[in-house]
Amino acid sequence: MTQASIQIVQADYKNPQHAQDLVYLLNTYATDPMGGGTALADQVQNTLVAELAKRDFALSLLAYVNGAPAGLLNAFEGFSTFAAKPLINIHDVIVVKEYRGLQLSQRLLAALEVIARERGCCKITLEVLTGNEAAQRAYQKFGFSGYALDPKVGHAVFWQKKLN
Numbered sequence: 001m002t003q004a005s006i007q008i009v010q011a012d013y014k015n016p017q018h019a020q021d022l023v024y025l026l027n028t029y030a031t032d033p034m035g036g037g038t039a040l041a042d043q044v045q046n047t048l049v050a051e052l053a054k055r056d057f058a059l060s061l062l063a064y065v066n067g068a069p070a071g072l073l074n075a076f077e078g079f080s081t082f083a084a085k086p087l088i089n090i091h092d093v094i095v096v097k098e099y100r101g102l103q104l105s106q107r108l109l110a111a112l113e114v115i116a117r118e119r120g121c122c123k124i125t126l127e128v129l130t131g132n133e134a135a136q137r138a139y140q141k142f143g144f145s146g147y148a149l150d151p152k153v154g155h156a157v158f159w160q161k162k163l164n
Contacts, residue, residue, distance in 0.1 A: 004065050006064070007063070010061055010062075013058075022052075025069055026040065026048070059088070069096070071096065073090060073094075073108040074092040088112065126139065
């Protein structure tokens with residue numbers, strides 16, 4: 001059996017192939033139960049990459065296996081007021097089902113960590129569904145854990161309020 005050729009690249013939002021692959025991978029995730037189980041709206045598919053390109057704090061990494069799009073990590077730079085330094089928040093990590101087991105999530109996370117260190121970030125953050133045990137294991141393997149400023153007041157919880 002030949003070894004797979006794996007490549008991790010930072011997406012160039014102006015590159016048509018990267019743009020197509022990014023939307024394909026995110027839509028693959030969206031249709032998975034862990035991504036909500038519903039395809040991205042046409043409007044999102046048609047405007048996502050252009051909207052990302054407008055934001056200099058957006059960052060996407062693509063994983064290719066033998067030239068095929070196999071994984072995606074979308075992240076955004078933020079700021080830690082407690083450290084007075086930038087941070088990077090991971091918004092999406094996707095590995096296409098056929099390519100799971102190749103450590104693509106670990107490779108994507110490692111590439112992101114290099115970028116975060118180059119930018120002088122104090123930390124990388126993410127949120128994960130409690131039922132997504134495979135993702136939790138992957139994040140824990142990479143060194144992520146839940147956090148609390150003071151254990152007496154509890155762990156951080158991610159909440160949202162939709163505005164549409």
